[in-house]
Amino acid sequence: MKLNLNIQPLSSWITAVNEPFLIAGPCSAETEEQLVATAHLLKNTGKVTALRAGIWKPRTRPGEFEGIGSIGLEWLKRAKAETGLPTAVEVATAKHVEEALAAGVDILWVGARSTANPFTVQEIADALKGVDVPVLIKNPVNPDISLWIGAIERINNAGITKLAAIHRGFSSYEKSAFRNEPMWDIAIHLKTLAPHLPIICDPSHITGNRDLIGYISQKALDLDMQGLIIESHIDPSVAWTDAKQQVTPAALAELIDRLILRKPEGGDAVVKDKLSELRGTIDKIDDLLIQKIAERMKIAEQIGIHKRDNDITILQVNRWDEILQKAISYGKALQLSEEFTEKFLELVHSESIRRQTAIMNKDLAAGQQAEKLTHA
Template sequence: MKLNLNIQPLSSWMNVTHQPLVISGPCSAETEEQLLATARLLKATGKVSVLRAGIWKPRTRPGEFEGIGSIGLEWLNKAKAETGLPIAVEVANAKHVKEALAAGVDILWIGARSTVNPFTVQEIADALEGHDVPVMVKNPINPDLSLWIGALERINRAGITKLAAIHRGFSSFEKTAFRNQPMWDLAISLKTLLPQLPILNDPSHICGSRELIPFIAQKALDLDMQGLMIEAHIDPSVAWTDAAQQVTPAALSEMIDGFVLRKAESKNPDFVDKLAVMREKIDQIDDQIFQKLGERMKIVEQIGEYKRDNDVTILQVSRWDEILQKRTAYGSVLKLEKDFTEKVLELIHSESIRKQTAIMNATKAELG
């Protein structure tokens, strides 16, 4: 099911000076000199379309640097006047919105810590009523697609049609190389439900480390995301916030040069014909997969009835362990990733448990 929001195409409100679209600037505006120097170098690359900087910084714990505050808006306007770059800032409440709009900020974004709270998003939406300003909404900290969509809907209902989403990854207890798990499937789901919605990627917050940014940025572009928000600082080693994930303007320029830009479609008749043939093969295989899954579930139901009639529990841990070991080993031979195989097996096992539970709990009347 697709959702209907009144959204303008990105090209109608964003002047993209270079492909891909890149929004860049320091994580935090620290001093006027730092911001202006960074802005000049970003402008000189010729590859940045929008200057960003955090001036109100929601921090996890009190006592950390929480942004320079409203004076940062003056610095951003000086940078805009000198470089010609539009400016973007994060807003987290109605006061931020009013000050940013009064200062002539070109683009607002709502951060992950705000998106997670519908009360905060509604406060921001109410403050935006009657204003024709572009707004970008980052995904919530936790992996909740409904919260993300809800925030976009609230802003859209306030009359904001220049709307975009920013995929910045999700918090997870699992420790990996990334600061925030990409969980690409959630971004893809959002794109499927709202195909007209521009989605940008924030590899800086996903990675938490500048070394990983090119990999994540390239994957985002390969998934047809429409731009990148990458943090850049004139000297990341002395940055007051998130030093490890910021790059220099020179490094950003080099990174952008290394991106491979691919088309969403091809008009080459040979490509279209061959792709159609391969997709037809996939459709046939998918049909076979679902047919076999249906056959498997019928046997699962028979097993459930047999267990019920013999007073045997649904879950047989030893059998589940056996399936996991055998099927993951077989999947490995077929060059399937172990994580993928395990996820597929877990979904099938979960549905098998559900079916057997329904059979176990069926009343005599239902059984006839």
Template sequence: MKLNLNIQPLNSWLNVKNEPLIISGPCSAETEEQLLSTAHLLAATGKVSVLRAGIWKPRTRPGEFEGIGSIGLEWLNKAKEQTGLPTAVEVATAKHVEEALAAGVDILWVGARSTANPFTVQEIADALKGVDIPVLVKNPVNPDLSLWVGALERINNAGITKLGAIHRGFSSFEKSSFRNEPMWELAIQLKTLCPGLPIINDPSHICGNRELIPYIAQKALDLDMQGLMIESHIDPSVAWTDAKQQVTPAALAELAERFSLRKPESKNEEFTDKLADLRKQIDKIDDLMIQKLGERMAIVEKIGQYKRDNNVTILQVNRWDEIMQKRSAFAKALNLDLNFTERFLELVHGESIRKQTEIMNAGKAEKGIAAEAHTEVKA
């Protein structure tokens, strides 16, 4: 199924002077001097296409710096006049939209917390009706593709055709090196649903620290994302918010120089023919995998019937441990990633449990019908 969005291509509404597209600026506009100085340094790199800054900052807990407020829009305007960079800000209410539009902001984005709340998104969408302005929608805090899609649809239904998404990672209970887990598969699913939708990666919020930004940024570009939103501050060590994930303009320029840019397609006939041949091989293997999974599930059904008839539980932990140990060792010998192997086995095992549960419940239902029929005959 494809996502039916009425959107314009990125290059028709944003003049990208450099590749890749980089949206950059401080996490928060703190002072006029801080914002203007950062903007001038970013413009001087020749790598930045859009200046961003947080004006209203929804924080997790009260008492933290929650943005300089509307006066920051005046500073952004001054920065645009002096550098020529178009500007972008986050909006979380209809009032934010009205003030940003009145101030001449060029691009708006909807934050992760807002995307998670359809009421908030609809309020923003209503405020955007009749307006022709680019809007970017960040993924929701939690890994919920439907919420992300729903927010994009609401904004698009308001008449916004200059529409894009921002992949900033997802909250997770698991501890890892990242502030927000990338969960690339969700961004890939969105891209599959709507191939024409521009997706911008936000490595700053995924990483939570500047050291990991190069890795995530390059991976995003390798996955054919249309650009990057990277937070930059003239002196990150004294930043009022998210100091660890911001880079200096000079560091950003150095980072951009090291990016490897790859094209989604090649016109080289030899490459195209070789790729087509390799894909045919993959298709054959995929067909074989599906066939073998079907055969496996047929045996699973027989096992479920046998367990039911002999009054044995579905889940047998020792057998599951044995499968995990043996299959993981075999996968390791084949140089398969351990996490991938475990996730795959858990998925197959979960489907096996589901099938056996159906068989167990069907058996109970059949016994119940038979008992009722026997009672009626006796009566």
């Protein structure tokens, strides 16, 4: 079911929007000189739509730098006055909202830790009632799309129509090349539920590594995300927070120049006709695939009946291992990844188990009902 959101297009937020829409600036505002100097360098690239800076920094543990605080808003005002760049900051409380708006901040965003707490989001939403300001909602720390949607709806219900989501990846116990796993499928699911909601990617927090920012940025644009928010510092080597994921303004400009901007649909009639033809072929294959899965489930139900009649357990571990290993080997030969083949078969197997269990339970329920009637 599609989300019922009242939102305005990204182009209505700010008069001058670069392609891609790019918010950039230091992870933390550290000193007035650092922030203003970085702002000028970003402005000179001609690539940046808005200037970001962390004013209040929610840290995992006490004792770490938790932001310069409200004084940083005055520095942002100066940076905006000198460069003309709109400004953006994270807010985590009603007081943050009030102070940011009083300082003329143009864009607010709700961080991942805040999104995970409906009480916090509602407090922010209440502080935003009657205000016309763009608000960006980062995904929660954990991969929970309901929390993400709930935060978006709460802010929208407060009357905020200039609204976008920020995809910044999700925490995972598994070690990988990324600070936060992209889990693109969750962002794609959100896009499916809310096609008109702009989604902006945060490659800095996904990667935690400046060397991977370009790769993730391109991937995001290829998935039709509407913009990027990237951390940029005049000298990342001395940054007070998240030094490894920040880039210099010059490096940022080079990175943006290397990105390829693609359109959601080809404009040329020949391109559209070819795309339509290929999609038609996929639709036919999908129809056949669903049909074959349905046929497989019918056979699984027959197996369930046979197991029930012969007192055989539903789960046969050796048989499942045999199916899985054979399919993975076959899939590799057909250039399918092991991960895809395994996940696909797990879904199919889970549905087979569910159907066979239903058959067993139905038989048990029928027996219990007959026993009740006998003793009535």
